[in-house]
Structure formats: C-alpha cells, structure tokens
Amino acid sequence: MPLLEAAGITKIFGKLTALDGATLTVGENEFHGLIGPNGSGKSTLMKCIAGAEVPTQGKVSFVNADITAFTPTERARAGMSLKFQITSVLPTLTLYDNILLALQAQSSLFDLVFSRTRGALHDQVMAMLTQFRLASRAFDAAATLSHGQQQWLEIAMALAGKPRLLLLDEPTGGMSLEERRVTGELLAPIKQHCSLVIVEHDLDFIRDICDRLTVLDQGKVLASGTVSEIQANKSVQEIYLRRA
Amino acid sequence: MLKSMSVVREAIDADVGDEPDGAMAESEARQAASGRKVLPIVEGLVLLAALIAPLVLQDYLTVFATRVIILALFALSFDLVWGYAGIMSFGQALFFGSAGYGVALLARDLDITNIFLVLPAGTIIGLTFALLLGGFLLLGRHPSSVIFVALGTLTGSYAADRLARGWYYLGGQNGIPSISPMTLGSYEFSEGPVFYYLTLGILVVAYLLCRFLVRSQFGLALAGLRENEQRIAFFGYKAQHLKAIVFAVGGTIAGLAGSLYAFHEGFVWPNMVGVVVSTQVVLYVLFGGSGTLIGAVIGTVIIEGVSFWLSDNYRDIWPIILGVLLLFVILFRPLGLISFVLGERERVGSFGAKPKETEKEKRNAAS
Numbered sequence: 213m214p215l216l217e218a219a220g221i222t223k224i225f226g227k228l229t230a231l232d233g234a235t236l237t238v239g240e241n242e243f244h245g246l247i248g249p250n251g252s253g254k255s256t257l258m259k260c261i262a263g264a265e266v267p268t269q270g271k272v273s274f275v276n277a278d279i280t281a282f283t284p285t286e287r288a289r290a291g292m293s294l295k296f297q298i299t300s301v302l303p304t305l306t307l308y309d310n311i312l313l314a315l316q317a318q319s320s321l322f323d324l325v326f327s328r329t330r331g332a333l334h335d336q337v338m339a340m341l342t343q344f345r346l347a348s349r350a351f352d353a354a355a356t357l358s359h360g361q362q363q364w365l366e367i368a369m370a371l372a373g374k375p376r377l378l379l380l381d382e383p384t385g386g387m388s389l390e391e392r393r394v395t396g397e398l399l400a401p402i403k404q405h406c407s408l409v410i411v412e413h414d415l416d417f418i419r420d421i422c423d424r425l426t427v428l429d430q431g432k433v434l435a436s437g438t439v440s441e442i443q444a445n446k447s448v449q450e451i452y453l454r455r456a
Numbered sequence: 457m458l459k460s461m462s463v464v465r466e467a468i469d470a471d472v473g474d475e476p477d478g479a480m481a482e483s484e485a486r487q488a489a490s491g492r493k494v495l496p497i498v499e500g501l502v503l504l505a506a507l508i509a510p511l512v513l514q515d516y517l518t519v520f521a522t523r524v525i526i527l528a529l530f531a532l533s534f535d536l537v538w539g540y541a542g543i544m545s546f547g548q549a550l551f552f553g554s555a556g557y558g559v560a561l562l563a564r565d566l567d568i569t570n571i572f573l574v575l576p577a578g579t580i581i582g583l584t585f586a587l588l589l590g591g592f593l594l595l596g597r598h599p600s601s602v603i604f605v606a607l608g609t610l611t612g613s614y615a616a617d618r619l620a621r622g623w624y625y626l627g628g629q630n631g632i633p634s635i636s637p638m639t640l641g642s643y644e645f646s647e648g649p650v651f652y653y654l655t656l657g658i659l660v661v662a663y664l665l666c667r668f669l670v671r672s673q674f675g676l677a678l679a680g681l682r683e684n685e686q687r688i689a690f691f692g693y694k695a696q697h698l699k700a701i702v703f704a705v706g707g708t709i710a711g712l713a714g715s716l717y718a719f720h721e722g723f724v725w726p727n728m729v730g731v732v733v734s735t736q737v738v739l740y741v742l743f744g745g746s747g748t749l750i751g752a753v754i755g756t757v758i759i760e761g762v763s764f765w766l767s768d769n770y771r772d773i774w775p776i777i778l779g780v781l782l783l784f785v786i787l788f789r790p791l792g793l794i795s796f797v798l799g800e801r802e803r804v805g806s807f808g809a810k811p812k813e814t815e816k817e818k819r820n821a822a823s
C-alpha cells in the first residue's frame with residue numbers, strides 16, 4: 213500500500229480545466245519529482261493533495277485513509293506538510309520563533325498558555341537552525357534573510373512537525389547554483405523518515421535527488437516512472453523539445 | 457565570466473559554509489539581537505502616572521479619570537481581539553453594554569449590588585455573549601473572512617442597540633437610571649478615589665493576565681495567526697479555535713469593564729451596547745497603537761483627555777478638531793502613537809526560551 217495515492221484528480225476553475233484525471237502514487241521513503249511545462253497543473257495537484265484546494269473530482273488517500281474531505285489542519289495532524297511556492301515564513305518573527313511556531317503546533321492549549329513546552333523544544337529549535345545553517349541568525353527577524361535562506365527556513369519549518377510526507381513546491385526558485393547544491397544536501401538525509409513530493413523546474417536538481425518522476429502536461433499525466441525510464445520516454449522528450 | 461562566478465561562489469561559501477557550531481552561534485546571535493527594551497519603561501511610566509493621578513487631580517477630575525480607566529479596560533479587550541488575534545470586532549460594545557444592562561437589572565430588580573456578585577455576573581454575561589457570537593462567526597467549517605466577522609459583530613451590536621431602545625423592560629430609549637451603588641457589606645462604592653483605585657487595581661490585574669497570555673507560546677501562535685492564518689493551519693494549528701478563545705477572553709474583559717461602568721455612572725442607556733461605543737473603542741486602540749496592550753490604555757487616556765479639554769474650551773467645534781486629529785494619526789502613524797517610541801521588532805517581541813532560562817538549564821546540565 214503506497215503512502216500517498218491521489219487518484220483521478222480533476223480540478224476545474226470556471227472554464228479552465230487545470231487538472232484532468234491526474235494520478236500520483238508515492239511510496240514510503242520515496243523522493244518523487246513532479247515535472248511538466250508551465251501551466252501543466254503541478255502546483256494545483258500539490259494544493260489538492262495538501263488541502264489548499266478541493267478537487268472537483270477524485271480521491272486522495274494518505275496512510276490508508278481517505279483524506280479527500282480533510283481540512284489542511286487535519287492533514288497536517290495526519291503527518292503531511294507543505295512548503296508553499298511563494299515563501300511564507302512569518303517575516304516579523306525571529307527565525308527562532310518561526311521554527312518554534314512550527315514545532316509547537318501540536319502542543320495542547322494548556323501547554324501553550326502556560327508555555328510548558330518552550331524549554332523542552334529549545335534544543336530541537338537550535339538543532340534545526342544549525343542543520344539548515346541558520347543558527348547564527350536565530351534571533352533576527354525572518355524578513356532580514358536572503359531569499360535562499362528564507363526558502364531553507366521554510367523547509368526547516370515544514371520538517372519541524374516530523375511529517376511522513378513533505379510537499380515542496382519549487383524549493384530552489386530564485387536560488388543560486390551553490391544554494392541549490394546546498395538545498396540538495398539538506399534534503400538528502402530526510403529520506404530516512406519522510407517521503408517527498410517536489411515540484412521543480414530545475415531538471416538537473418530533480419534528477420539528482422528523486423527516485424521516481426511524474427510528468428504532467430495540460431492537466432494529464434503524460435508518464436510516470438523511474439528517472440531513467442522518464443529520460444528514455446519519447447513523448448516526454450517531445451514536450452520538452454517543443455518548449456525549447 | 458568564470459572569474460566572476462568563482463567570486464560569487466566564494467561569497468556564498470563564506471555566507472553558508474562556515475556556520476559556527478550551535479551553542480556558540482546561539483550566544484552570538486543573542487548578543488547581536490539584544491536591544492534596549494522600551495515597552496517596560498512606557499508601562500512603568502503609565503502605571504506611575506495612574507497611581508499618583510488622584511493625589512494631584514481635583515475631585516471632579518478623579519471621577520473623570522475613573523471613567524477613563526474603565527474605558528481603558530474596555531479598550532484592552534479590543535486590543536487583545538484585534539491587535540493580537542486579528543479579529544475585527546466592530547461590536548465589542550455588545551459585551552460591554554450587555555454586562556452593564558445585566559448588572560443594572562440585578563441591582564434594580566433583585567437588589568443585588570455586592571461587588572463579589574455583580575462583577576463576576578457582568579464578566580459571565582460578557583463571556584456568554586462572546587461565546588455565542590464568536591462560536592457563530594468564527595467556528596464554521598471554513599475560516600471566516602475579516603469582513604464577515606466585522607459585519608457580523610457590527611450587526612450584533614446594532615441589533616442589541618435597537619432591541620434595548622424598543623424593550624420597555626430595559627427602559628427603552630432612556631435606559632435604566634439611578635442604579636444603586638456597588639457595595640461590600642455596608643460599604644458603598646461611590647465616585648471618588650476608592651472607586652478609582654479599585655478600578656485601577658482591576659485594570660492592572662487584567663493587563664498582567666493579557667500580557668502573560670500574549671507573551672506565552674499561545675501568544676506566539678497568535679502572532680503567526682495574525683500574519684498568515686493559512687500558513688499556521690498547514691502546521692496543524694486549529695486556527696479558528698485559537699481565535700474563538702481570544703474572542704471569548706476579550707468578551708469577558710469587556711463584560712467586566714461594562715459592569716464597572718454601569719455602577720460608576722449610575723445608569724445604562726442603549727448607546728452602551730451600540731455602534732457608537734463599538735467604534736469609539738476601535739479608535740482608542742488604533743490611536744494608541746494596536747497589538748501592544750499599553751497602546752490601548754494610552755489611546756484611551758489621550759482621546760478622552762483631549763475630548764474633555766476640547767469640549768470645555770471649544771464648545772461648538774470640538775468634535776471636528778478631534779476627528780481631524782484622529783485622521784492625522786491614523787493616516788501618518790498607522791501603528792499608533794506608541795510607534796514613536798516602540799520599534800517593530802520589539803512590538804512583535806520574541807517568544808523563545810529566555811536567555812536566563814537557558815543559562816540556568818546549562819548550569820543544571822553541567823552540575
């Protein structure tokens with residue numbers, strides 16, 4: 213039984229059919245890349261999985277449960293985590309507080325009001341900041357970070373709740389080559405406890421870290437398979453050639 | 457070209473490569489971020505001024521000052537709701553006024569005026585109404601928009617105003633006059649220094665409770681909620697529950713303020729639940745600076761003080777002068793008067809483990 217199965221997802225916005233019966237299956241500890249031309253429905257599929265959009269048709273199963281009707285909060289509590297395409301760290305809060313906010317999300321109300329988990333979470337906060345090379349900026353406002361650092365902070369926040377599935381929408385957007393390399397290094401170790409679905413334009417990056425790929429075109433799945441299968445696939449080559 | 461690439465790479469390496477280890481980085485980061493704190497100084501000065509006010513003011517001004525302190529308590533409730541949870545409650549007077557009416561009825565019909573009965577009663581009335589309205593407006597399946605909540609609370613307040621005007625039992629247009637004074641045994645709380653210090657004591661306690669709440673980990677969740685509600689829902693927070701809780705706490709404080717107001721003024725009238733008072737409290741908080749608690753108190757004192765002085769000296773045109781003044785502050789200082797002395801970073805604050813606590817932990821670990 214796969215960890216995540218999104219089956220026959222259709223999403224219609226007014227006259228626009230963004231997704232047309234797309235299917236995505238992700239196993240345990242699998243890094244799965246979602247690629248395709250602009251407007252092929254990658255981000256919409258991510259949003260339907262995370263609960264930011266409600267699919268017009270189709271079913272999303274996660275850890276053997278039908279979560280199609282779950283709210284984002286319920287999905288997060290089931291072990292799913294999303295990093296948005298647009299960075300949405302909380303700019304006026306310090307880096308430390310951004311991470312703490314993510315870590316304490318499932319503390320009880322009583323613990324929150326009386327700040328009972330603050331001391332216990334301190335080491336975890338600093339460990340995450342150190343892991344993502346942000347510890348020296350811990351008490352600066354998140355708004356003062358560079359774009360690439362904000363992306364890292366956000367990945368750290370998305371990982372804070374120890375999710376079983378992480379959804380990353382263009383994590384390397386706007387990053388330099390070096391920052392991309394570091395991002396790859398930062399993501400590699402999470403494979404031990406977490407699966408990943410990643411939307412990315414940088415095909416080299418995707419090839420380096422993913423086990424399997426799914427190619428979307430005009431809202432439909434064009435192909436799905438291992439990286440080498442996809443690279444050998446004629447119709448995939450065509451849409452990328454057509455674009456170029 | 458190649459050369460410039462390598463320069464860029466070196467620069468990035470310097471930035472991301474040599475990260476000092478956690479503990480060292482932490483202490484360095486703390487040092488860099490620790491600035492002087494302005495907020496406790498402002499709070500201390502306001503408290504000091506409030507404590508000596510009755511000693512220097514004439515009697516009739518002490519009565520006025522008591523009214524201002526009660527309104528500041530009311531403003532505190534709105535700041536909690538708007539400034540911290542981002543709920544635009546345009547009907548905060550509903551809780552203030554209904555508690556006022558409630559205790560007025562207790563005094564009129566049941567002769568209950570004991571302070572230990574009427575103040576809790578008013579508080580519970582505020583809480584109950586806030587739970588009902590908040591539950592309805594905030595706890596839907598999907599998050600409610602700011603506009604929906606603003607209109608919902610406004611409508612609630614307006615409806616209560618109309619109801620009070622039309623209901624004979626509540627005294628109709630005239631409200632309920634000559635409420636007997638609040639009592640403790642045989643002692644009667646009449647206007648003056650005792651009532652003033654009682655009110656001030658209540659304000660200080662309520663203020664400290666609010667401060668405790670907004671500086672806790674719960675306060676951090678609220679800070680996240682205010683900035684990006686959707687984001688924190690994706691972390692697994694029950695964002696609407698957090699809002700409903702704060703709304704209820706706000707209603708409770710407003711109810712306490714309303715019951716004090718009813719006994720201090722000695723009468724209640726329909727405006728007290730209506731849109732006018734609801735709007736007034738929004739102005740107090742925006743003028744002083746929302747999301748700071750002390751800004752709500754300062755805003756109330758200044759607006760009430762200036763109106764008092766203007767209405768004495770410019771009998772005919774004072775509302776216009778006041779209106780223009782308010783407009784100027786809200787246009788040019790959207791974060792309120794407090795933003796003249798308070799920076800953005802300190803206003804938001806930090807919620808992480810305090811430096812002292814972590815040092816203590818380290819010492820414990822070492823020994």
